[in-house]
Amino acid sequence: MIESEASVKGRVVAEMLSHFTNDLKIGKKIKSGELRKRMIEPPWIPPAMFNLTGINMDHFTMKLLSLKENPNTDYVILQLHGGGYTGAVRNAYYVFAGLYNELSHGCNVLTPDYRVAPENPYPAALEDALASYRWLLSKGYYGEQIILAGDSAGGGLAMALCMYLRDHNMPVPGGIIAMSPWTDLTASGESYETNYEKDPLFGNTKESLIYQNDYPGEHDRMDPYISPLFGDFRGFPPMLIQVGSIEMLLSDSVSVAAKAREQGVKVRLSVYEGMFHVFQMAYLNIPESKKAWAEAGKFIDVLRTDSRL
Template identity: 70%
Template sequence: MKNTSLSGRVLSELISRFTADHLLGRKIRTGELRKKLVEPAWSVPDIFTMEEIDLGNFKMQRLARKEERNANRVILEFHGGGYIAGVRNAYYVMAGLYNEVSQGADVVVPDYRVAPENPFPAALEDALAAYQWLLSQNYFGEQIILAGDSAGGGLAMALTMYLRDHNMPVPGGIIAMSPWTDLTASGESYRTNYEKDPLFGNTHESMIYLNDYPGNHDPMDPYISPLFGDFRGFPPMLIQVGENEMLLSDSVEVAAKARMQGNRVRLSVYQGMFHDFQLAFLSIPESKNAWDEVRRFFLALE
């Protein structure tokens, strides 16, 4: 981590200290703390409008600028949380950043159903319903950009596989931040980064290993773990991951496989960084650089 920014090192150390606490740390790693978190309603900045859309099984929010909207593109943002926790206010902040770096595209954030109450394929069904709703709003597939972090990044890839397999329009691009693509935890980094990962490291009592999402289904099913699927016909992908994540191989192996199958993929491994470091937003240089990279990805899609 010698070339990691001071603020990045400090934040990583703070995460390590929180997760080292026996009781609090376990609740953070398993997702129990986030799942039970009660937040006030998000305060929508004056430059935006927020519209709730009810699709029956779940609701989603559409964030849009009041002025200078980019009507040629829309972002479908899938939140993380290990498929066991719902959307949180941080994801609406993230939606605001996506709006900025895309030069004003609307951002739709589904609060898709989660386990254990709703195991696979509930999240995929809701992701599909959100995508089909956008198609019904007269967007073409190539105008829709899928974005997701952690489980949301894996969900974006799983949805794209489903769309392609069922002869539906695929999206115009995928942005995956620290994507969870291997729910079998079989990648090399689950071992090599076991003692380095400040969030999930040094324990098997975490949502990485204890997860209800697959239910009775094989976790190697590509719609659950897209790493084991076929990436032919995928749109351009930007994959960002932290060097110290146990989930590092989830990104590295997907990128290698997708490239081998003829896809355009940019993989960026951020030195010294932890899982979902982009949620630090603009407070550390590494996260700021990651969002600048997302901006450049959108420009390259023009």
Template identity: 70%
Template structure:
């Protein structure tokens, strides 16, 4: 499915991102670690909205945050959110906002978000180990695998698929569905759109210093390992997937190619390409027509999972 041409507001925001990224030399700041330090110190403390409770759960190597509705909680399923950040960015307020949006469009489902370990201090397989640990924690709390929806953006979307590869390979039951926003599924950067969208991607384009060329997470491992680049894995047996991506992204191929491969192996996949949109445009929440549509689509996908 392909959404209509970008809205005027969407184009304005896209151009602002491009100017900001170029003017502030974001790519170089990512490469030398400066940006991560700035993000870590610039964010104000999170103020949980009155309608939610937020519980911090201490694990052996990381922490998790469980967001729940105070009233009318939906206990039919639960969402395991794996945040983005290129495997080098830790938990941020943007992902807490995402948790609230997932709760809203799912009519009250709780959202568990692990603040999994990230590179360069903790390269592969730390993030995958923590994702598996979070999944097992939910099972230990009494949730069944068919009640768990795994959602992720960017690196988190790729990690959601890597988690399912791991579960299949270890004979474990899989979640009932995957929601992936612009998933980073090919850390070899071999897809066609890494070239075709090089000039127009407002966030990652026109440089090889950007986050999608960072190899701190991969380290000395094979980037074609399915637990690092799930694109190269076997998708047979995977649960239904909703994949959303913007047409201007260098990561467009990561979504298109995974969707094609998974469909060819019998997986139910809904791929939605939003024309003119940029990486994780869903972060605009209700400010852009495209992001509003994306969140409505996520809600409808969750409704489908509830009926299956």
């Protein structure tokens, strides 16, 4: 699915973002990820209908968002946050968790604050994602009851985790929702050139975190557990992939969708015209983001319906 035209609100937000990142000194820190790494936020206070439970793991922490009354335990969502493998979890992802809870009709959402580079390069993020998944299995969930969701690096990490699970004969998840997934850390896709001057978040510089990134360390960036694009998708569950048409990472989504389909995976690829990297961060405030979240809800509904057949 390709949207034919961006909304007025969507175009305005994209233009504002471009101005902010390209014309201001702070823009360099945004593109490199430095600003996010230094960001200090107050603790996120959930709305009154939720419990937000902290969970300590061996090397990281997690938070489980659940309804206080009548939680839906048929499925659970494991949310892997973005941030280029260098940024920790932020409050925005707990808002994401609330949206996932709503659109999934009350499912719990587990959000790990996995270790990041440069202090903890590959395979730390994958190890922590795997530990989070195993924790859910230990709580009685079957693989098909777990939906992986991630944006940017988190979307790529979700695919890498699924590959690891399949390769090690562990239960694979019931589905994957990937928003602007970063699947090619070699930056080899066509859109890295064609959208170089269009992308308001990463464009017009080779100093951004998509080029300058410490996560792979000394490992080969083409390793499928680092760049899932170069892996095998056979045996994967259905995937919903959403991406903006002006992203430098557009090819990361288009190429994965094509490869996975060729290997027999059910994939819905939605390209939103005029949209930027992880435009879903606009929540329900622009038509494109609102539609993307509704699409994610429909995808989960289909997963639940198909599992009953």
